Amino acid sequence: MPSSAVLVANQPEWSVGDLASALKRTLEDAFGHVRLRGEISGFRGQHGSGHAYFSLKDGNARIDAVVWKGTFNRLRQKPQEGLEVVATGKITTFPGKSSYQIVIESLEPAGVGAWMALLEERKRVLAAEGLFAAEHKRAIPFLPQVVGVVTSPTGAVIRDILHRLEDRFPRPVLVWPVRVQGDGAADEIAAAIRGFNALPPGGPIRKPDVLIVARGGGSIEDLWAFNEEAVVRAAFESRIPLISAVGHETDTTLIDFVSDRRAPTPTGAAEMAVPVRADLALALDDLTRRRRGAVERKLDRLAADFRSALRAMPDADAFLAGKRQRLDLAEARLAPALAGNARAFRERFARVLDRLARHPPELVLERARARLSAIDHRPRQALANHASRKGDALAALGHRLVVARTTTLRRAETEAARARERLAASHGRMIHAAAGLIERRRARLDRAGDLLGSLGYRAVLARGYVLVRDGAGAALRSGRGLPAGSPLSLEFADGFVSARTEVDAGAPAPEGAPSAKRGPAPAKQGAAPAKKRAPRRAKAAAEAEPPPAPAAAQGSLFEA
Known part of the structure; x- marks a missing residue:
């Protein structure tokens, strides 16, 4: 038996890429195309490249999925997050992540409940x-x-529609052939609806007045093309009234909700589109009979009314008898009236001839000429007199204006002089009043100053007294209780002096102590002279007083 080291040494070495390629071939050969049922997870829409990436999962496992851009556009059911689907595709690997995935080629909801x-x-x-x-x-x-x-050209639906239209009222029919199920059916149906709406009015192909979108019955998967959003929006945007006839009466699709009318079957859609011609003909015949009868009845009524009016009219001779009598009376009165009128005019003419004979025009004209020659100089004289009167009146008016102007100017000068006198008097009174007010205020101020000088403590200081303060600046009324060496401040009328106590304030004064002197005490060595603060009036009052009598000698507690 060879050792394990020899066996390991004899095994071929794999690169990572070779191993990934071998695993990919093995996985694709073993599975190929599969149908996977699972829930979509992690779908966030298409990537910028147009591809879609997500996962399929169930309660036990999870697998990555990819849909290429071209396949995604052809999918009847687009991926949605959380949707349970059945995906068809091939299993492969992705070497960049050392993972396997499914490349989806078709996608459909899993089961009727999901649909x-x-x-x-x-x-x-x-x-x-x-x-x-x-x-x-x-x-x-x-x-x-x-x-x-809009339907399939090969199904029974189009034949049912054409047959029903032929039975009820034959009309020209335009068929736009489309697929009614499968991939791409929804896009074809939407394009057909929009195509019919795009036909120009009066063009070579006449634009329909009504559209029928029809399909036979089937399962929900077969009818799903009519639930696609593209078809629903195309039906909503259609300007031509639309009848939906998809499936049987129990089948309901989204196009039924957006269409203008829903037919239970394609045959019902044909019945909704056109009326029955025979019924229209019968209705027309009935309306024609009713109209003819109404016209005949109206003519009979008018004829009866005319006959009644004829019977109510009087006879022509009786109607003209009064007119003839009035004409005869007018004729009888006309001749005397004409004779009287002519006689009146003859008399007026005779009177005019008589006046002309007594006053011929030549005599009247001669008299007028005589009067004109008699008054020939009068208009000129009257005009001269009138001009003279106007000149006199104008001169008098000018004189009055000059007198009025002089009087007005003299009155204005008098008023101005009086106003100046009043202003001067007011000015004098105002100056006098102001001077009196100032004098009274100055007197009040002097009295207040005198009162201040007589009541203020500085006036007392000016008479030779001294104000003693302790180190805190408080005024002292008695020397009792002051310890030896306490700092004091002496305020005179003309300044301040610092001092310090020598003995306790409670001890008797020693014999031979210098008596207190009036006037300012000599300042302690090192003390700066204080600034004078006595008012000017208090100082003047102090200078005016006579010098007081010398006080009795008494002992001093302060060092000089």
């Missing part, structure tokens, strides 16, 4: 956007000229 859950979620989202609102529904035209059908 229904997805349908309800999509229905809720679209309803929240208002795509199913009743105010967006349009009325189906009563008799469309062209009917458009």
